[in-house]
Amino acid sequence: MRRVDPLQVGNRALGLAIPIALVVASFATGAASTDLALVPPSLQVDLLDRVAYFEHGFRERTGGRATVLVVHASSMYSRRVATQLASALRESESIGGVPTDARLVAYESPSALRAEVESARASIVWFAPELEASIATVVQSLTGSRTLTVASTAVGVRAGAIVGFDLEASRPVILINETRANRDGIRFSFEVLSRARLIR
Amino acid sequence: MSTSRIALLIAALSLAADAQAQAQPSGESLDALLRESVVRTASRVSERPSEVPSTVTSFTGDELLASGMHDVGEALAFLGVGMFVSSSRGYYYAQSDVGARGVGLRDLGRHVLYLVDGHAMNVPNAGGLGPQWLEIPLERIDHVEVSLGPGSVLYGSSAMIAVVHVYTRTPGQSLHVGAISEVDVSAPNERDHDIALPGGPSHAGLAFRTGAFVSTPVTIRNQDGAFDAYVEWREELGESIELAPRNDATVSLSLDGSPWGGTTSVDRRALRGAVSARVGRLTVRALGATDRMLDPLTGIFGSDVSDWDYRVGRIDVRHEALPTERVELTSRLFFDTHEIERRGAINRPAFCPSPDPTMPVPCLFRTDLRAMGFGFEEIASIDWDLDGRMLTTVGATGVARRIDIDLGSLYDLATRDPIAGVPRPNLEHTTLTGAIYVEQIVRPVRWFRLNIGGRLDADDQFGFHFSPRAAAIVRPTTRSTIRLSYSEAFRAPSYQEENEQHFNTQIPSGALRPEIVRDVELEWAGTYGRVGTSVVGFATGYRDLIAFRGVTMDEFDEAIARGWVSSSASPAFVRISDNLGSVTSFGGIGRIRADVTSRLSIIASGTGAYARTKSQSGPSNRLALSPAFVGNVRASYLVREGGTTLSLATLFMSRREAWIVTGRSSQEVPFSFDLRATASGPIGPSSGVSYRVGIGYAYPAVAPYSLGDGPTSTAPTDVPQLVPISGLHALVGLRYDVDRRRAQADR
Numbered sequence: 049m050r051r052v053d054p055l056q057v058g059n060r061a062l063g064l065a066i067p068i069a070l071v072v073a074s075f076a077t078g079a080a081s082t083d084l085a086l087v088p089p090s091l092q093v094d095l096l097d098r099v100a101y102f103e104h105g106f107r108e109r110t111g112g113r114a115t116v117l118v119v120h121a122s123s124m125y126s127r128r129v130a131t132q133l134a135s136a137l138r139e140s141e142s143i144g145g146v147p148t149d150a151r152l153v154a155y156e157s158p159s160a161l162r163a164e165v166e167s168a169r170a171s172i173v174w175f176a177p178e179l180e181a182s183i184a185t186v187v188q189s190l191t192g193s194r195t196l197t198v199a200s201t202a203v204g205v206r207a208g209a210i211v212g213f214d215l216e217a218s219r220p221v222i223l224i225n226e227t228r229a230n231r232d233g234i235r236f237s238f239e240v241l242s243r244a245r246l247i248r
Numbered sequence: 249m250s251t252s253r254i255a256l257l258i259a260a261l262s263l264a265a266d267a268q269a270q271a272q273p274s275g276e277s278l279d280a281l282l283r284e285s286v287v288r289t290a291s292r293v294s295e296r297p298s299e300v301p302s303t304v305t306s307f308t309g310d311e312l313l314a315s316g317m318h319d320v321g322e323a324l325a326f327l328g329v330g331m332f333v334s335s336s337r338g339y340y341y342a343q344s345d346v347g348a349r350g351v352g353l354r355d356l357g358r359h360v361l362y363l364v365d366g367h368a369m370n371v372p373n374a375g376g377l378g379p380q381w382l383e384i385p386l387e388r389i390d391h392v393e394v395s396l397g398p399g400s401v402l403y404g405s406s407a408m409i410a411v412v413h414v415y416t417r418t419p420g421q422s423l424h425v426g427a428i429s430e431v432d433v434s435a436p437n438e439r440d441h442d443i444a445l446p447g448g449p450s451h452a453g454l455a456f457r458t459g460a461f462v463s464t465p466v467t468i469r470n471q472d473g474a475f476d477a478y479v480e481w482r483e484e485l486g487e488s489i490e491l492a493p494r495n496d497a498t499v500s501l502s503l504d505g506s507p508w509g510g511t512t513s514v515d516r517r518a519l520r521g522a523v524s525a526r527v528g529r530l531t532v533r534a535l536g537a538t539d540r541m542l543d544p545l546t547g548i549f550g551s552d553v554s555d556w557d558y559r560v561g562r563i564d565v566r567h568e569a570l571p572t573e574r575v576e577l578t579s580r581l582f583f584d585t586h587e588i589e590r591r592g593a594i595n596r597p598a599f600c601p602s603p604d605p606t607m608p609v610p611c612l613f614r615t616d617l618r619a620m621g622f623g624f625e626e627i628a629s630i631d632w633d634l635d636g637r638m639l640t641t642v643g644a645t646g647v648a649r650r651i652d653i654d655l656g657s658l659y660d661l662a663t664r665d666p667i668a669g670v671p672r673p674n675l676e677h678t679t680l681t682g683a684i685y686v687e688q689i690v691r692p693v694r695w696f697r698l699n700i701g702g703r704l705d706a707d708d709q710f711g712f713h714f715s716p717r718a719a720a721i722v723r724p725t726t727r728s729t730i731r732l733s734y735s736e737a738f739r740a741p742s743y744q745e746e747n748e749q750h751f752n753t754q755i756p757s758g759a760l761r762p763e764i765v766r767d768v769e770l771e772w773a774g775t776y777g778r779v780g781t782s783v784v785g786f787a788t789g790y791r792d793l794i795a796f797r798g799v800t801m802d803e804f805d806e807a808i809a810r811g812w813v814s815s816s817a818s819p820a821f822v823r824i825s826d827n828l829g830s831v832t833s834f835g836g837i838g839r840i841r842a843d844v845t846s847r848l849s850i851i852a853s854g855t856g857a858y859a860r861t862k863s864q865s866g867p868s869n870r871l872a873l874s875p876a877f878v879g880n881v882r883a884s885y886l887v888r889e890g891g892t893t894l895s896l897a898t899l900f901m902s903r904r905e906a907w908i909v910t911g912r913s914s915q916e917v918p919f920s921f922d923l924r925a926t927a928s929g930p931i932g933p934s935s936g937v938s939y940r941v942g943i944g945y946a947y948p949a950v951a952p953y954s955l956g957d958g959p960t961s962t963a964p965t966d967v968p969q970l971v972p973i974s975g976l977h978a979l980v981g982l983r984y985d986v987d988r989r990r991a992q993a994d995r
Contacts, residue, residue: 067646068581068624085418088286088294090636098278128573128634135635139694145273203421217308217391218285218415222278239275242846243282 086177086200087213087220089132093140095222096198099211100144100172102240107146109194110171114146117168119153119161119186120176129200130176143172155179158189165195174198175209183207187228194233205247210234221245279843280727280775289363289393289413291687291699292402292641293629298729301699301719303396303771303784303837305329309389309417314884315897316926316942316979318432320362320392320414321346321381326897326924328853328880329394330837331360331410334907335951336899336922337944337973344378345907348396348410349786350833350857352874353793354907359739359763361399361407364414365533367564367582368403372619373651373742375406379539379558383520385459385480387428387983390417396837397767397786398737400715401701402643404683405740408765408790419463419474419526422987428480429458430940430981434974436488437949449511453487453974466527473527480521486514489972491549494956496963498910500548500595503610512550516541529569535562545955545971547592553612553661556590574632580625588617593661598752598821600658601670601814610661616654617744623647639689641701646682651675655748673749681707681740687717697721705738709746713738713762728774735769738762745794745825751814755799755807757825765790778844784837793829795863798822831871833859847886854879872905872914873952892929895942898922906954906970915968917952926979940981949975 087095100106100114116137120130130152137143137150153164165173173195175183180203187197187208197209205212205223210232212223222244224236236244290300297304307327317323324331324346332352334345344356353359357377362369369380392414399407434453459480466473493507501508520537539558544550562584569577592613594600600611625645632638655673659666687701699719706712719733741760749756766789773782799807804819813822835857843849855878859871879900886893899922905914926942950970958968 067626067644086294088296091281091284091286091296095278095281098273098281101273102275102278124570124573128570128631131573131634132631132636135633139635215286217310218287218306218393219308220282220284220286222282239278243275243278 085215086129087215089129089136090139091220092133092200092213093136093143095213095220096172096174096211097140097143099222099236099240099244100146100196102237103144103196104235104237106144106171106196110144110146111169112146114143114148114171115168116143116148116150116172116174117153117161117164117170118150118174118176119155119179121155121178121182123178126176126178130174133174133176133200146171155182155186158182158186161186162189162193165190165193170195172196172198175200175204177201177204180204180207183209187232191232196234197228197232223247274777276777279778280780283775283780283841283843285391285393287393289395289411290399291689292627292643293639293689297773298723299697299721300395301717301721301731301733302399302735303330303769303782304393305396305839306391306393308391309386311884312389312392313386313940314893314926314928315882315895316924316940316944317386317897318979319381319386320384320389320412321377323392324394324412326880326882326899326922328839328851328882329392330396330839330853330855331394331412332855332875332878332901334953335973337946337977344376346377346409347874349788349837349855350835350859350874350876351409351788351790351831351871353831354873358406359408361403361405361411362414363403363411364535365416365564366413366566366580366625367533367562367584368406369562370406371588371617372584372586372621372649373617373653373744375739375742379518379537380560382482382518382539383535383537383560384414384416384522385428385457385461385478385520387426387459387461388416388478388522390415397733397769397788398715398717398735398765400705400737401703401717401735402641402685402687404645404681404703404705404715405707405738405762408737408739408763416524417463417476419465419476420987421465423465424463424985424987425461426983426985426987427458427460428981428983429456430979431456432977432979434487434977436490437972437974438490450488450490451513453485453513453977455482455484455486455516457482466525468527471528473525475523475525477523478521480519482516482518482520484514484516486516487974488513491545491955491972492967492969494963494966496911496956496960496966497596497598499956500593500599502548502550503595508549510549512544514542514544529567531564531566531568533562533564533566536560543590543592547594547613548610551593553593554591556588559587561585574630574634576629576631578625578627578629581623582625583622584620586617586619590615595661601667601751609667611667612659612661612664614654614657614659616652616657618652619649621647621649637691641687641689642685644682644684646680649679649681651677651679651743653744655744656750670751673751675743675747677743677747679708679743681705695723699733705740707740709743710740710759710762713740725774727776728772731769731771731773733767733769733771735767737765737767741794741825748825749812751812752817753813753821753823754796755803755812755822755824760794760825761792761827763790763792763794763827779840779842781840782838786833786835786837788831788833790829790831790833792827793831794825795828796823797826797828797863799824828863829861830863831859831861833857833871835859849884851882852880873907875901875904877902887929890930890933892927895924895926895928897924897926904952906952909953909971910955911957911968913954913957913968915954915970917950917970918948920946920948922946936985938983938985940979940983942979944977944979946973946975949973 120126134150199209199212202214224244285306325333331348358375395411399411432455436450461478463476491509493509499508518539522535524533543554565581567579595610627643630640653675683705685703702716717735771784839853861871862868884895928940931937953971
């Protein structure tokens with residue numbers, strides 16, 4: 049049987065205590081949420097590509113080029129996801145078969161966003177996470193603009209975005225706020241509606 | 249048709265299907281995206297199936313329940329993830345001996361790493377699995393990811409055959425209260441392994457589990473959070489099993505001298521519970537479980553003294569943060585404690601020392617393991633340009649573990665006093681292990697991805713070990729991927745393997761080297777319309793596998809001199825652990841999923857492998873313990889939206905040899921077939937009550953463990969036999985779920 053040297057054990061304990069102290073210290077760093085529960089941005093973009101393809105009148109509404117405003121809150125996490133979404137949109141190059149531009153927009157107020165949508169002639173407004181509390185008032189202000197509003201989280205769809213994505217048991221789910229879609233005159237074909245979870 | 253022509257044909261068909269899909273997206277192309285599982289186990293970052301550097305499959309908790317599974321081990325066998333267990337059902341090792349890709353080492357799962365929410369569940373020291381499959385109630389499982397092949401690059405020791413990772417459910421946005429109760433009835437098994445009806449000495453088995461769980465969102469000091477708790481009780485009164493009488497010298501006779509064998513049953517009782525709380529970025533999980541199972545086939549047949557007790561406690565504190573936009577930081581502190589006690593009533597002169605060899609004294613053989621570990625892990629994932637083109641993961645981990653092992657104390661069976669004069673090989677040891685690892689993902693163009701990583705493990709027992717992995721993934725079309733990967737993994741020799749001794753049968757081995765596996769994989773995967781398919785070819789080499797061998801005379805003499813074995817021991821029966829074995833395995837895995845309609849899906853998978861084993865001194869032989877072919881076919885049909893789901897899950901295993909539990913020669917287990925047929929769904933549109941009913945059938949009703957040699961000169965009436973299991977069982981369960989009722993009301 050091996051004998052254990054107490055001094056050696058003491059040195060080992062110290063060797064473990066230092067990194068543990070660093071780990072504990074790291075508990076105090078950084079901003080909130082992380083990407084664990086989010087559909088990967090590239091998959092969100094691929095899903096929106098198909099959803100937009102099956103939106104009646106999407107091509108006509110965009111006039112042959114779709115501008116997507118990716119709106120983020122001031123938090124680090126919201127900016128991170130918005131940047132990832134914009135990168136994925138640029139890489140995809142088209143949504144619903146229509147060439148696409150993506151622009152990052154820092155959220156200030158519903159009226160400022162409405163003005164941004166009108167000046168950019170945006171067809172899609174995509175809300176990054178941590179804007180859920182503002183979505184209800186924003187979509188209200190966009191009424192009549194026939195803009196497809198998209199959320200990166202299920203909570204965002206319940207708050208009023210027309211389309212959103214969620215991860216359930218590791219699989220992506222499309223959510224559609226049917227009430228909001230009807231109010232904004234956005235109609236989807238059976239291919240989407242039969243596969244999406246409808247929120248009323 | 250030559251291989252190159254077949255490859256060209258596949259490529260042409262892929263391109264044609266891809267061009268058609270690009271020209272006009274269909275609802276089926278949306279289905280293909282919705283079928284994608286987002287996995288994290290292979291790279292510790294969220295990845296789509298077309299991005300992972302190893303063979304990864306997954307199934308959801310709902311699929312596990314709807315398929316009639318009882319635990320995670322059974323699900324690994326039935327749900328087509330490319331793994332197998334030695335026996336789909338049964339108590340005797342059963343689901344502990346897991347394998348994949350033609351290699352199952354009958355090692356109690358030491359070469360498979362099992363994680364729950366990132367926390368390693370394997371038994372410390374020995375590294376085995378078994379009761380852990382039951383630790384998480386099925387209702388708490390969100391999904392399970394299985395990464396086949398070496399995984400030490402991110403997970404260290406034991407990840408040689410596969411990494412199985414269970415993710416538990418995260419609390420929702422509303423209060424969620426539920427309860428579950430299930431009953432399982434199993435038919436008795438008679439000596440000829442036919443399914444029998446209860447009557448006479450035969451009786452049916454009855455198992456039930458009941459549990460409750462609650463989760464709720466909370467807000468503490470303006471921080472969002474959640475609280476989640478569950479408790480589950482499981483009791484099994486096993487079906488009767490009948491074994492033929494045996495008189496050979498390797499078994500324990502009963503106290504009255506009658507032969508080993510007869511009718512008995514295995515009872516089991518388990519309690520488990522857990523709480524988790526999240527506030528903002530901080531999550532704390534605590535889990536406790538106890539599990540006691542009678543083991544009436546060990547030692548004196550039917551003895552209610554022979555059993556094993558398993559008690560475990562685990563705490564995991566996790567913190568996730570973004571120090572900058574580009575860096576995701578995960579910090580963990582974890583603690584676990586294990587107590588495993590195994591007792592066996594023995595009545596064998598060779599085992600129980602006696603002053604008078606003609607008057608054996610029955611004894612109680614007892615092994616205990618007590619282990620306590622505390623560790624940390626820090627992982628940083630960096631998305632350099634926030635576009636997924638350049639991802640770096642860097643991690644460091646360290647664990648201090650105190651292990652106290654009693655390798656086999658002998659007590660007088662009647663008085664329970666320690667038997668005098670017998671060495672009590674008690675081992676106490678503190679181990680310190682640590683590792684640093686790095687993984688770099690580069691995607692210079694959309695159709696090409698490179699994943700390269702390495703991990704350096706340091707262990708105060710064997711020193712350092714480096715585990716590399718490299719994978720290149722090409723997307724020739726938007727719907728198909730080709731992956732070529734190379735990876736290595738290891739398993740650290742346990743303190744027990746190096747120091748285990750028995751006064752009559754075993755001497756300590758001293759320093760052992762880590763076991764090593766090297767693996768090359770080539771995978772093609774594609775999704776076309778309603779069909780997703782993948783084909784994997786692999787070549788794997790294991791070396792330095794730790795196994796027992798007989799001692800040399802020099803080793804025996806030294807053992808006598810050092811007092812490791814008694815002077816009455818015979819060198820012919822003394823063994824020692826050594827880095828002996830090597831196994832090479834070649835083969836392929838095919839998997840196809842067809843969503844025939846929006847309600848009917850069929851998944852079929854099969855693994856064909858040729859594995860050879862070779863020891864340093866012995867000849868090269870086929871690894872007969874592992875089946876050369878393992879296949880699954882699973883079909884599920886949703887009768888109506890939000891209603892009943894019908895499921896059929898099947899398992900096929902080709903012939904293989906049984907593991908020798910007692911005796912000297914093995915028996916062959918014929919081609920075996922198992923099925924589970926299950927119906928599940930809600931009762932009423934908004935009652936919140938759901939049901940699960942099913943039946944299971946196994947043919948033949950045996951587990952591949954061999955007992956005895958059959959007729960011998962000293963035991964002419966003995967017959968060779970395999971451990972019996974129940975061939976037929978039925979399951980009925982009810983579940984009440986408040987949150988589910990709310991979801992149904994939404995519809």
